[in-house]
Amino acid sequence: MxxxxxxxxxxxxxxxxxxxxxxxxxxxxxNFADNSADSNVASSSPSAAGARPPVSGVRGPEVGTSEFQKFIADSTGKILPVFGAQFFANAASTYTPISGAPVxxxxxxxxxxxxxxxxxxxxxxxxxxxxxxxxxxxxxxxxxxxxxxxxxxxxxxxxxxxxxxxxxxxxxxxxxGKLRAITVYVVGQAKRPGTYTVSSLSTLVTTLFASGGPNPNGSMRHLQVKRGGKVVADLDLYAFIAKGDKSADIKLQDGDSIYIPAATGHVALVGKVNTPAIYELRTANDTIESMLDVAGGMPVVADPRRAYLERIDASKSQPRSVEQFALSGNGLKRTLKNGDVLNITSITPDFSNAVILRGNVDQSIRAPFFPGMHVSDLIPSREYLITRSSIKRQNGVVSTGENDNVTNEAAGNIASRIGGLIDEINWDYAVVERINRSDLTVNLIPFNLGKVFSNPSSQDNVQLQPGDTVTIFSQQDVAVPMDKRRVFVRVEGEVKVPGVYQMTAGETLQNLLTRAGGATADAYFFGTAFYREQVRVEQQVNLERAATKLENQLRVEQSKNLANSRATTPIDAQAAEAQRQAELKIAQENIALFRQMKPTGRIAFGLDPQERSFARLPQLKLENGDRLVIPAKPEFVHIFGSVNAEASPLWSPNSRVDDYVKKAGLTVDADVENIFIMRTDGSVLARNTSSWGFGGIGGVIVMPGDSIVVPQKMDRETAWTKFTKGTREWAAIFANFGLGAAAIQVLKQ
Structure with a gap:
């Protein structure tokens, strides 16, 4: 049917x-007529479709720099990008042909x-x-x-x-399913002109992606579609890139031609614009306002009061000129011409109504100025002068952990921090910095900060002006006289009341001992140790200088030895070089050990070993952080180095170095001529005569706590002998830098 x-x-x-x-x-x-319809491939004929050619490059400075870009680079020192070029430069990695899109x-x-x-x-x-x-x-x-x-x-x-x-x-x-393919033509100033077989869903923009867009001479502002001999679309790509306007992006039909004309001209926007670049003019009547609109306008830091327009007029003997004007009213309506460079400056980051507070304060601020403003208005109370670091230290004294064994501070650390919870302020001196706008000079107006609070009506409560900077100093920023500094000192050991004491200006060691109740019956005065932070700092600086000096001496000596070895026979030169390398290694290791030492800041008082009171202590004025340690009388003497057994024998009265050396027993390689003593008072005693025994170091009476160092003289090198070479020099170093017996332990490790 x-x-x-x-x-x-x-x-x-x-x-x-x-x-x-x-x-x-x-x-x-x-989805598409065939794979070639997806690919938007340029070809001389439809039959060639099916294999996408590689993207030949990107427009802009990444591949080739246009003459105008070079011109701008000569003027500004920067190669500006061409606005819109990156749109096509990214196409190779971001563009995906239409596939599976809804119909x-x-x-x-x-x-x-x-x-x-x-x-x-x-x-x-x-x-x-x-x-x-x-x-x-x-x-x-x-x-x-x-x-x-x-x-x-x-x-x-x-x-x-x-x-x-x-x-x-x-x-x-x-x-x-698959949609039909259409054939379009890309002509004019295109990067890759030719015949393209594309999807029937393709538009002007998607096909431009496939063709790579305009070449360096092509326009991005007049991208035309011609159909049946008529222009049916004229796309301004800037409107699409800058504002997303695709109203002129039409669907293509079979046989359409995409025509890319030459660009009308270019201008450069530099300085404080949101998108500094080279821009194409759409018409001969484009204004600064319209071009700034494409560029995204100006950032808030731009100064619209000052813009500079550089213009080229090839008909003049001096073809370049510059104009200055404000970007308001008529300034924005100015017409741009091919080759123009518009430079927009930034505002001066200056405040017209602010004053600044900085230094030893809670936090640096920029406060608004008001007529009649004084320092006391900027600093209403003393609490404004408590620094964040001070608050952090105060908060840190409270443990926050759960394990008491972990969160409790060591006693020594606690004692050293007593009195340091706040940064001491220099109440006598603060300063206002004021800029004279007429001649750009700076005037300093010092004032007494303490009087600002004690007598607000005094002249020290300076009346402020806009732009003033008020700086508050701590006593560490600008050192105040001794009698105005805080003094917290520690006394430990054999005193009746050890602790941390706040002393007044000018008080001495004797005053400190009185505060601590005096010495106990077990006090060993000869072993008294006094430490000062400033001395430790100076010793550390000098130690670094000495290490550097040793290194310089080593280089000079090595250079001399190398020069001398060249005048010898090859065999002797080889032996000399081996010796030189061995000595170099030893010297370098000695210097490395030297740098490991840490000065203590100890000051030796040079008391008589038989002293039984502090009557002979120097009248030394105390400073903040000083530490006095009075030990009990030690029961031992220490002996190191080339002895049969390093030991700490009991001290016995009137015993001499020779007595302890005999008890310890010398090794066969002991260098008895260079024995030295690290005394318990911090001094170092080395051989001062050519004889041993009672006429030299061997006859010195050893005090409780002294350390006897016996060097080694054999050629065999050990960590110990590397150090003890040049014993006299090392002994002097120990004495001059207050290194103490602990340094020997470092060197022995």
Whole structure:
């Protein structure tokens, strides 16, 4: 029975299956006419489509610098980018051809478009059809259906009506597979002109991506689509890039031509603009205002009162000129010309109504000025002068952990921090810095900070002016006289009340001992140790200088030895070089050990070993951080070095160095001529005569706590002998830098 007759629809329902034999094989080939339609590939003919050529480069300074860019670089020192060039430069990595995108409802179907038709009910349909040259598809048992020119949104209803003429109760669903390809032409000042086979969904912008956009001479502001000899679109790409305006981006049709004309001209926007770059003029009437609009305007730091326009006029003997004007009113309406450079300066980061407080304060601030403002208005109370570091120290005295064994501070650390919870302020001197705007000179106005609080009506409560800077100093910033400094000192050991004491200006060691209740009966006066931080700092500086001096001497000596070895025979020179390298290694290791030492800041009082009171202590004025340690009388003497057994024998009265050396026993390689003593009072005693025994170091009476050092004289080098070479020099170093016996332990490790 012929398809389409009414009798078919009246027959009893029966299930019919309509399928494509190759449906399974083609199910995954959807969306475009072929892969080449996706690729938007330039080719001399449609048959060449199918292989995308590589992107040939990007426009702008990354690949080639235009003459105008070079000109701007000579003027500004910077190679500015061409605005919009990056839009196409990124295309190679960001552009993806149209694939799988929804088909627009208003898309007109045409020859080559593929539809996938599915139906359920009285008939099962699973059919893939492509619109043929007659504009139709042919569905088995149903017949031809005209679809060319039908909008995509209407295709399903058209097919449903066609099926309904033959079968009742059929639900129809239509989707789209591959869409047809169209051929367009990219001409003019294009980066890659040619013939392009693209998807029928392609637009002017997407095809420009595929072609790489304009070349360095091409326009980005007049991208035209020509159809049937007429211009049907004129796209300003700046409007799209700067504001997202795609109103001129039309869908392309088969046979369209994209024409890229030459650029009208270029200007440069430099300085304080949101997007400094080289910009293309759209017309000969473009203004500064319109170009700033494309550039995103000016940042808040731009100074609209001062703009500089550099202009080229090739007809003049001096072709370049510059103008200055404000970017307001007529200034913004100025017309730009090809080659112009607009330079917008930044505002001066100056405050017209502010004063600054800085230094030893809670926090540096910039406060608003008001007429009649004084220092006391800027610093309402003394609490404003408590620094953040002081508060941090105060907060740090409270443990916050859960484990008491971890969070408790060591006693020595606690004692050293007593009195240091706040940064002491220099109440006698603070200063106002004032800039004279007429001649740009700076005036200093000192004032007594203490009087600002004790007598606000005094002249020290300086009346401020806009732009003033008020600086508050601590006693560490500017050292105050001794009688105005805080003095917290520690006394430890054999005194009746050890602790940390606050002393007044001018008080001495004797005053400190009186505060501490005096010495105990076990006090060993000869071993008294006194430490001062300033002395430690000076000793450390001198120690570094000495180490540097030793290194310089080493280099000079090595240079001399090397020069002398050149005048010898090859065999002797080889032996001398080996000796030189060995000595160099020893010397370098000695200097490294030297640098490990840390001065203590100890001051030796030089008391008589038999002293039994502090009557002979110097009348030394105390300073903040001083530490006095009075030990009990030690019971031992220490002996190190080339002895049979390093030991700490009991001290016995009137015993001499020779006595302890004999008890310890010397090794066969002991250098008895260079024995020295590290005394418990911090002094160092070395051999001062050519004899041993009672006429030299061996006859010296050893005091409790003294350390006897016996060097080694053999050629065999050990860590100990490397140090003890040049014993007299090392002994002097120990004495001069207050290194103490602890330094020997460092060297022995």
């Amino acid at each position: 012929p398809v389409g007759t009414s009798s078919v629809a009246s027959e009893a329902p029966r299930r019919v299956s309509i399928t494509n034999a190759n449906t399974a094989n083609t199910a995954n080939t959807a 627009p409802a208003d898309y007109p179907l045409g020859v080559g478009d593929e539809l996938m038709i599915r139906g359920t009910g009285s008939i099962d349909i699973d059919y893939r059809a492509t619109i043929d040259r007659s504009g139709q598809i042919s569905i088995p048992t149903i017949g031809p259906v005209a679809l060319a020119g039908v909008n995509a949104s209407d295709a399903e209803s058209v097919i449903r009506k066609a099926v309904a003429t033959m079968y009742k109760g059929v639900t129809i669903n239509v989707s789209f």
